[in-house]
Amino acid sequence: MQKLTSKLKGNKMAQVILLVLYVLVTSLSLYLAQASVTAFLLLLFSLLLLYYTDLSNRLKWVIAGVVLVGVIPFVASTGPSYQSYMEVATVVGIYVAMALGLNIVVGLAGLLDLGFVAFFAIGAYTYGIFATGQAANFMPFGTFPLSGGTFWIFILIGCFIAALFGILLGIPVLRVKGDYLAIVTLGFGEIIRIVFNNLDKPVNITNGAMGLASVQPPEIFGFQFIYPNQFYYIVLGILLFVILAVRRFEFSKIGRSWKAVRENEIAAQSMGIHLVRTKLLAFAIGASFSGMMGVVFAAKQTFVDPTSFTLLESITILVMVILGGMGSVPGVILGAAVVTILNLQVLTEVTNYLNQLNMDGVISFPEALAPAKMQRFIFGAILIIFAIYRPQGLIPAKNPVFDENALKEGAKNHRKEKITIDQDKGFQA
């Protein structure tokens, strides 16, 4: 076995062949056995395998793109559960983007935010209010609902407004230290939910606990997005943007300052990092991803109400980040996918299976123990176990390794260049 793995390591050709075989087998099994959730999950698993191959990054992106854009929708498309698979994939995408946003705040900047779902709610309500007749209650001009064509602008507006709220929350909160921050953000999340729940008077803005129904679906050139398989592509597009943005941020100057602030605020400050600005940026950027996905969520569900934005949601997103690995982009993507699929597919499937056994009289199984209701228990256990035994998560964050000598060489050359320039100037003078 060890021989086999060592042979596989470093042999790109074998890896590619195995990966293609794997994708083929799983897609074929999904194609043939449509109702099989296992086949669908195994097909998604191929992306993780892809991550562990030795291929170049560019090739990995291309293969992942082919699998996500072409293979998965195609092989799932023929069967009866097509829309439910696409629904799961879409929701996974939404949560991945949110978890990546929270990852910036918690994983990179080290600020524990327990009210993260508030930004998601803000995004969702931004679109929800204007894409239903609700806005007519308080807007002095314009006709509402706005058409679905404005959805694309609203993605940007949602992003912007969520970022604005991120800053608004950040300004007072950043005066307090780490663990107070957790409590204040938790309070903020609750405040937002309560306010949305009660903002139906004196002016009816959010329609209170009734929620906003029949939100306009997005529309482009007369084509309406209604089904999950159509939203899948919107989410995929935004997700691509989010992942690229996060990768760029992580290795940029601002990303390095986030990490420095996380490790030691005082040391970071003494190295010339502007604490408040750095933290505010983390809040704003994290929130903006969440706001964008909130808009998509509102359009997809066509219904927004305050019960979608409870504390449990915030903690779920936190679990994704912790499970995957704080600060690690591939880890967080994996964590978000695992938790969402666990939530949507595995727990309900197991519950159905157990209920079936119960009805057949094989085992007697109390309703109270149904796995679908045990989310809090499972998430709590994940948090404790990972905190104690594996705080770095499933895929730990990797810092780029620099070759010290090469850097020194580079610095020397750089200095020489400078000196020559100086000399030139000297001659000129």
Added chain:
Amino acid sequence: MLADILHSLPQVLVDGLALGAIYAVIALGYTMVYGILELINFAHGEIFMTGAFIGVAMLILMTGMGWIASMPAILALILVLIATSILTGFMGVGIERLAYRPLRNSPKLITLISAIGVSFLLQDLVRFITEYKRGNYILTGPSMFTEKFTIKFSSLSSSFSDAFFKTSTLILVVAVVIMMIGLDFFVNKTKWGMAMRAVAQDRETASLMSINVNKVISLTFFIGSALGGATGVLFAVQYGTIDPYIGFILGLKAFTAAVLGGIGNIRGAMAGGIMLGLLEMFAASNLKLLTGGVFGAEYKDVFAFAILIVVLIFKPEGLFGKAVTEKV
């Protein structure tokens, strides 16, 4: 408007005092743990909730066996209080041992995450035990001490109305006062209390003075959790209905109270709790009046959190705390 506020003031004071007493005792648990470990024990609200469930379960059990009828109700309540506080006390010690102690040297973020995990775990544990046994996770305690009293404020001045309260309110306030005085005595006058203060001040130096730090921390958790559990029972008797999710918001508000009074400061937490209870009751009954009907009583939670945020911004050391400068 002022006349309306004055009119309802006596009742607001009585209700606020009862609620504030509950906040105060739970705030003690937060403040003690924070003082010693610098950790927000998110699970403390859940310990309170578990205490409420254990207490109600015992009361229901005792009623079922006919014990309640054969002894004075107050004696039964005292027995239940003692038993519950011992159980929740050991629960607190266990939580510290399993979920916090292995993380004592890791970054604070990780410990906080573990604490949130414990809190969620406990919520669901209580939920499914109750649902398994009773078929529904919302539990209604046996009605006890429902005799009503009236304080004739109206005889003082005609602008006040009378205030009503139940025997259970009286018991609640008396029990809370006893607990607070007991704790204050324990912390300030006994040897163990001195050890506790020493560990809170400087853990390493305390351990050099031959104080068993781990034991002191366990003791802190025991006392805090025991008080929290006992308050849970009192809460259940006072308000009747409990569910597994009461602990979170209530714990959050109690934490607000602890911050209000200056975290780590035991007397401050007591004062902060009473103050927050009074403020919240006042807001609940008068917010609608004061804002001309724009905000109603449903914003009382927002009000409590707003207090927290305002205190943290303008006076993070709390009303009774000392400002600490950070040493590098």
